[in-house]
Amino acid sequence: MKTIDLDGIVKAVPAELFIGGAWRPASDGARISVADPATEQEIASVASASVNDGLDAVTAAHQAGPGWAATAPRERAEILRRAFELMTERADGLAALIVLENGKTLADARGEVAYAAEFFRWYSEEAVRGLGTVQTAPSGANRILVLRQPIGVCVLVTPWNFPAAMATRKIGPALAAGCTVVLKPASETPLAALAIAGILTEAGVPAGVVNVLPSARSGVVVRAMMDDPRVRKVSFTGSTEVGRRLLAGAGETVVSSSMELGGNAPFLVFADADLEAAVDIAMVAKMRNGGEACTAANRFYVERPVAEEFTALLAARMGELRMGHGLEEGVALGPLVNAESRDKVADLVARTVAMGATVVTPGSSVDGPGHFYPPTVLADVPPGAPVLTQEIFGPVAPVVAFDREAEAVELANDTEYGLVSYVCTADLARGLRVAEALDSGMVGLNRGVVSDPAAPFGGTKQSGIGREGGHEGMLEFTESKYIAVEW
Incomplete structure (x- = not known):
């Protein structure tokens, strides 16, 4: 095996929650043990968010929302472009980190990092293309003006099999659209998500715009955030079984939902x-x-x-x-x-x-x-x-x-x-x-x-609702506002 500098790769990643631009332990001190699937040995101990931590993250995202939505599209684009560049510069370290926590081969991990970074580049280009429409009403009485506005605070739930790419595939379009996010990565593979939080901060993302919450108590933490009226979007990638439960919960509070579920x-x-x-x-x-x-x-x-x-x-x-x-x-x-x-x-x-x-x-x-x-x-x-x-x-x-x-x-x-x-x-x-x-x-x-990243990813039937990637991926994080106007 190649010599791996754990101090330089794993230990360089803050093993805490990232809320409101700050690293902090779980409110009750809980931790997650992260193991290398090839050796079954622990490689890190990461903070495990509680319900209170989840609600704190929602508060941080909510407070940061108006400022980020008002940020010029070009400025959002430049931050995402910088995140792409930083991920690309640090590809080898990120790939090794993914191998250690996920188990995939180094070639697959390198491919994932390149793919993950591309979502930041693609949505840096899409951030300036939040196009609306204007047309004359069929009656001729007025104009129909349609704007695309950020949907608001988004809860993003990602799986363990592509810990970097599934995070950037959701964070990229959400930030491009002007939304703030709370990312809940899989408890098996939280390190890549925490590393990406650091990269986004270095790229210039303001405090509170991106929050990352590893948790071994996923169900109760995610449900508590979804029940918070300040959360307007949930985007989930994972099993159809869990997706059904999340959709049922979203139906109770009428939260916009995107689901990328199982396949066969x-x-x-x-x-x-x-x-x-x-x-x-x-x-x-x-x-x-x-x-x-x-x-x-x-x-x-x-x-x-x-x-x-x-x-x-x-x-x-x-x-x-x-x-x-x-x-x-x-x-x-x-x-x-x-x-x-x-x-x-x-x-x-x-x-x-x-x-x-x-x-x-x-x-x-x-x-x-x-x-x-x-x-x-x-x-x-x-x-x-x-x-x-x-x-x-x-x-x-x-x-x-x-x-x-x-x-x-x-x-x-x-x-x-x-x-x-x-x-x-x-x-x-x-x-x-x-x-x-x-x-x-x-x-x-x-x-x-x-x-x-430039194509709409998603399925039919029990494989999900909505699309990720492409221009459609950014539209998933927007609301259409219709203004009837005469001039």
């Missing part, structure tokens, strides 16, 4: 596809972040004439992946984030094999501690198998053969989720036809990555 992404391979290229695309779509992504390919549907060959090629590539600590040279697959995640993946595979599926490659094991699960390809997967109906969130690829295009679309759409789908085919007309028929918010056509 189908990956369709047609017989005319270049199979080598399709496997390359599949490896990206499946193995980015070790499969711990809502966009990860979850179900592989392959046209029958090439199903066996595709499965063999995919199994060979998966079997070559070296597992280990993400900071080690040559490691392509790190551990899952915790023991619960590893055990869930193992259970899904065991139940699927019990139904008749065949394990094509179990990968290789890793000696010693860590929440590792080997890369696994499953063939002969029966309908209704757990790995087809549930989000795997791990390095497991089940393969199912299909015979007709319409059947492939039907199988792909047979899920309550609709975040992203993938299609591999040499026939562009077919690809676009299938993409239109797929019931998902995004489609990767001959491409294994769809995420882009």
Whole structure:
């Protein structure tokens, strides 16, 4: 393993709550133990916010709101641009920090930091484009003037799998729109969010505009903030189960809600596809972040004439992946984030094999501690198998053969989720036809990555409400005000 300067990387991050521009301990002294998933050893102890801390953060954001909303769009833009530059300058340290708290490989972590920083650059450009509209009423009696104004105090709740990118994807548009925020990062991975708070402060974000609250008491703290009438927006990325609960709570106080929830992404391979290229695309779509992504390919549907060959090629590539600590040279697959995640993946595979599926490659094991699960390809997967109906969130690829295009679309759409789908085919007309028929918010056509700060990210059905990224992402943090006027 490369030598890691923990004093310079982990200990440089203030391990406290960030409220009103100041670092402070939790009001009741509670702490969170942050562990390296590859070693299971503690790397930091971080303050764990209480309900009172959450309400203090809302107060800080509320008080800072009018001043930040009145700040010129160009000034907000320059601050976000500076945050992008600082993140880019410190990319290596941030990437190592993410590896230590999350478990992903250094290559994946570097990719995440670059992606995360891009949200600050994109929304530095969007901050000056809060466009309204003006038109003549159909009757001709008056003008219809529509303004876009910041929605107000926003509570942002982010997951552990992309601790930097999910934070910047929400903070960037909120600040660009003129909103103030309270960020509640996942308790498994609070360090990246705290580091970003420091970067934003250095970039010039005024006190109270961004507040960061790690907490092991997420449910009660987030609910208390949502129940506060000063909070006007909640943006959540995480499981559909938790999203449903948050939506129910938001309904009681009529809080605007954006939800980026679970996925069950189908990956369709047609017989005319270049199979080598399709496997390359599949490896990206499946193995980015070790499969711990809502966009990860979850179900592989392959046209029958090439199903066996595709499965063999995919199994060979998966079997070559070296597992280990993400900071080690040559490691392509790190551990899952915790023991619960590893055990869930193992259970899904065991139940699927019990139904008749065949394990094509179990990968290789890793000696010693860590929440590792080997890369696994499953063939002969029966309908209704757990790995087809549930989000795997791990390095497991089940393969199912299909015979007709319409059947492939039907199988792909047979899920309550609709975040992203993938299609591999040499026939562009077919690809676009299938993409239109797929019931998902995004489609990767001959491409294994769809995420882009300039594009609207989000799903249909139980995969969420609203969009992040693109111009739409900033509009999620605004209210439309209509003014009827004559001149």
